[in-house]
Amino acid sequence: MKRAWALAAVIVAAPITLQDVSAQSVIASYPDRPVKIVVPFPAGGPTDVIARFLGQNLSEQWKTGVVIENRPGANSAIGAAVVASAQPDGYTLLMAMDTTLVMNPITTSNLTYKVEDFTTISMAAVNTSILVVPAGGPKTVEELIAKGRANPGKLNYGGGIIPTRLAGVLFNKMAGIDAVFVPFKGSSDVVQGLLDGSIDYAVDGVAPHLPLIQDGKLRALAKLNNRTLASLPDLKPLSETPGLRDIGEMSTWVGVVAPTGTPSGIVDKVQKAVVHATQDKVIQDKLLPLGIVTVNSTPEEFATFVKTERQKWEPILRESGITMN
Secondary structure (H helix, E strand, O other): OHHHHHHHHHHHHHHHHHHHHHHHHHHHHOOOOOEEEEEOOOOOOHHHHHHHHHHHHHHHHHOOOEEEEEOOOHHHHHHHHHHHOOOOOOOEEEEEEHHHHHHHHHHOOOOOOOHHHEEEEEEEEEEEEEEEEEOOOOOOHHHHHHHHHHOOOOOEEEEOOHHHHHHHHHHHHHHOOOOEEEEOOOHHHHHHHHHHOOOOEEEEEOOOOHHHHHOOOEEEEEEOOOOOOOOOOOOOEHHHOOOOOOOOOOEEEEEEEEEOOOOHHHHHHHHHHHHHHHOOHHHHHHHHHHOEEEOOOOHHHHHHHHHHHHHHHHHHHHHHOOOOO
16 A cells, blocks of 8 residues: 555656756756847937847857847837737846836836736846937037026927936926927937937937037037046036036936746846846946946845835826826
């Protein structure tokens, strides 16, 4: 009887053991084919730049391809929805921003994904934003404010992601400017709007505007935090402008997430690889002049940070009246 019970126990346990071995084998061999990182913004913007440096480093670590796929639109919601519905196997990742995980869920009632659709892996970078105008525009923040006050309702300002839109709203409110907002899908469109004159100023990341600033086609008036910008060393914080000292700092952040249900062993593998990439001095030195500082975190730290950011921004966004429907 004892031998029969023992044999039955082995038979029952065998499938579970085989499943465990199979799962461990999948994790151990990950990645054994190309990994796709979805960027929910157009090519050329800060998130895209970060993703491409990160992807190249991950490809070198993993000895396999890492494909960057741009899926812009709906303030990152289109790309986010693609990843939310992907197989949770670690082969489809998302470069998620504060817009994606914090602000869209607050400002968009018909959002096509939920924050719960994602597993946080690691933060990747913090990006400095700047106030920028066409080359023929105002030369200082004070001149822009004076022009705006003298022409209520006649200036246009642009923005793509919600943080930069919100920064524009706060700037206008504190500066006493009544301007018309022009929405864009991403940074490349904001740049074009400045060049073709459809907008008079914008708040956006450094990276897409820097070459044109250096060529004299655009002008940076201020930065929205106190971090040193090696590429624009003389640029002063917006908070140093009289009347704007309480505007505070505004930086955007980006991190890596995967579809919920991705095995924890794969999440850990990706997290360690992302940390290694963000600590690569070559990447740091290339991103720093663009106002981008690499950071990293554990999955748990990232998840906690997202919750804290929501608590911080929800009342501000509700008051601002910004909606994305």
